[in-house]
Amino acid sequence: MFVVEHMVTSFISAAAFGIIFNAPKQSLFKCGIVGMLGWMIYIVLFTVEIDTVIATLAASFVVAVVSQIFAKMYKTPVIIFSVAGIIPLVPGGIAYDAMRNFVQNDYNMAMNLAAKAFMISGSIAIGLVFSEVINQVIRNAKLSSSARRMR
C-alpha cells in the first residue's frame, strides 16, 4: 500500500509540475514516469534507512540518466524531463525547517538543518554532473571508435 501510494502521488505531482512549467503535452506522461522513478528510488532507500544524502544522490543520478535517454529518444531538451524529476528531491522541507528554527532563535538546530539542506542540494548536483560525465564518455568513445573505422 505504501509503495502504491507513493508511486501514484509522485507520478501525479511530477506531471502536474510539467503543467506548471508548461512542458509540451506529449511529454507530460514521460515527466511523470521520470519523477516517479526518482522518487521511488529515494523513498525505498529512505525506508531501509540509508542516509538521505546518499539516497538523494542515487535518485538524482537515475533521474538524470533516464532524462538523457528520453531526450535522445524523443529529440527534446534534457531539461524538460530532469526538472520534473528533480523537484521532489529538492530539500524544500528541510530548508523550511531550518528557516523556522532560525526565526525561533534555535540557531544550533537551524545551522544543522541548513548544512543538511546544503549537502542534499550538493548531492543533487553531483548526481546530475555524474550522469553528464558518463554521457560524454560514451559519446566520445563512440566518436573515437567511428574515427578508427574511418582510418
Added chain:
Amino acid sequence: MEAKMMRRYDIMEVCLLAGKIMLQSGAETYRVEDTMMRIAASYGIKESHSYVTPTGIIFSIETEEPTKTKLIRINERSTDLEKVTLVNSLSRQISKGHLSVEEAFHALEKLDESDLSYPFKLQLLAATIASGCFLIMFLGSWNDFIPAAITGGVGYICLIYFQRVVPIKFFSEFLSSLIIGMLAFGFVQSGIGHQLDKIVIGSVMPLVPGLLITNAVRDLMAGHLVSGLSKGAEAFLTAFAIGGGVAVVFTLL
C-alpha cells in the same frame, strides 16, 4: 556585396531571436549559446561567438567584413518548456538545411509572439493536486490532503496575482508564502488540518525554485560560472523569500 551584408545581418537576427526566446523561457545558458552557434554555422558562418548570461546576450559574427556584434537585454524570465522544445526543433530543422533564413526568422517571430501556456485553470488545478500529493510524499496523513491542496492552490493564485501587481519577484513570493503560512495555521487551529509542518511543506512546493536550482547546477558544471552563480543567487533569494514568509507567520502567531 550589399546583398551579402544584408544576409549576414539576417542570420544574426535569427540567432539572436532564437537565443532570446530560449533564455526567456528558462533554457540553460550553455544550451542557448550552443543553439545560437549551431544556427550560425548551418547558415555558413564559420566563426561566431556568443556570451550568454541570464540577463543579456552578446553575439558576434566574424567574416571577411569587420566583425559584427550585437547585444540583447533580457528583462523578463519565465518558465515555458514548450517554447524551449519548439526552438530546439526549429534549430534542428535549420541545421538539416530545411529552412531558409527568412523562413526561420518568420517562424521564430511567430513563436515569440504566441502564448502557448496551458489555461490558467489547468495550471491552478495542477498546483492544487501537486500540493496534496507532496503532502503524501513527505509522509503526511491522508486527512491533511484537502487542507494542503487548498492552501497550495490559494498560494499559487496569490503568487500569479502578486507577480502581476508587484514588479519585485522577491516580494510577491514572500507575500504568497505568508498567506500560505496563515491559511495552514488557520486550518490547524480550526481542527480541519492536523500537522502544520507537513501542510506548509506540501503547499509551498509549487513555489520552490526547482528549475532554477537545476539550471544553476547545469550551467556551473558546463563552465558558465557567471550565469551559474547568478541563477544560484536568484534561487537562494526565492528560497529565502518563501522561508521568510512562512517564518513570519510563526513568530506573529
